[in-house]
Amino acid sequence: MYADDVKLYTPVRCEDDARALQSDIDSLVHWSRVWGLSLNPAKCHVISFTLRTSPVLAAYTMDGVTLKHHAQVRDLGVILDSKLNFAHHVDATVAKAKRMLGLLIRSMQLPVPRRHVKLEHKVMLCAFNAHVRSIIEYGSVVWSGAAVTHLKRLERIQHSFLIWLACSSDHSSFNLAYDHLLQHFKVSSIKSRFMQHDLMFIHNVFHGRLDSPQLLSCFQLSAPARRIRSPVLWHIPFARVAAVKNGSFCRISSMCNEFLNACVSLDFFCSPSSDCKSTVRSHATRAGTF
Secondary structure (H helix, E strand, O other): OEOOEOOOOOOOOOHHHHHHHHHHHHHHHHHHHHOOOOOOHHHOEEOOOOOOOOOOOOOOEEOOEEOEEOOEEEEOOEEEEOOOOOHHHHHHHHHHHHHHHHHHHHHOOOOHHHOOOOEOHHHHHHHHHHHHHHHHHOOHHHHOOOOHHHHHHHHHHHHHHHHHHHHHEOOOOOOOOHHHHHHHOOOOOHHHHHHHHHHHHHHHHHOOOOOOHHHHHHOOEOOOOOOOOOOOOEOOOOOOOHHHHOOHHHHHHHHHHHHHHHOOOOOOOOOOHHHHHHHHHHHHHHHOOO
């Protein structure tokens, strides 16, 4: 439960599991009646997260009303689809970020008599980070495992802004290549930013800044039965398909193992947060772009 949003979920592998979930829904309806809370079945829906071609699909009812099945739902600003490839979320993010970028650029256009005046690039970067990059990065720990073809579109948005900035600001550049502009304006790529968010997320989970025992239990330490050539700190769950391999728990565990092997001087559990953050930032800058 979060605020007024309630979710009921369970693995459904057979009809008995579906009946158990329906029983939970009935218990929720009964509880709401006892406490005088009215539920609105029209705002409730069902979604199945599965990669199976023939999943177990059942009809669920709430207070006599059959709930609709949806292929995607929005949860706290993140669009979840049935296969968790997050293509729809990236589409929505790209569209929203482009609208905001267009609004930002139009609002910075000077009147004709002052078109020769160059804008201060640091102020423009702050505005971009606050109004556009914040849209791109929202909830990235959840969905940044989407296909690279989708994530490249996010890099293009930042590239478009940097091209405009190079032509309109007091820090101009004739070379409009993306890699050059990143260095010219001292800006991190979107891929680098996503990596920073992932690594600091697991750091905050293990240091108690994100107080969630359930999240903590999802990142298990590795304890191999015998000595291995390349020791790793976190166990990487078995994944057969790309959607699971790129999911948060596999992706972040694997990324953190690579980070700690590259930065052996950092003590992940004892180093201050500021030291870890600077090391993560330095490591992520070498990630390049999507």
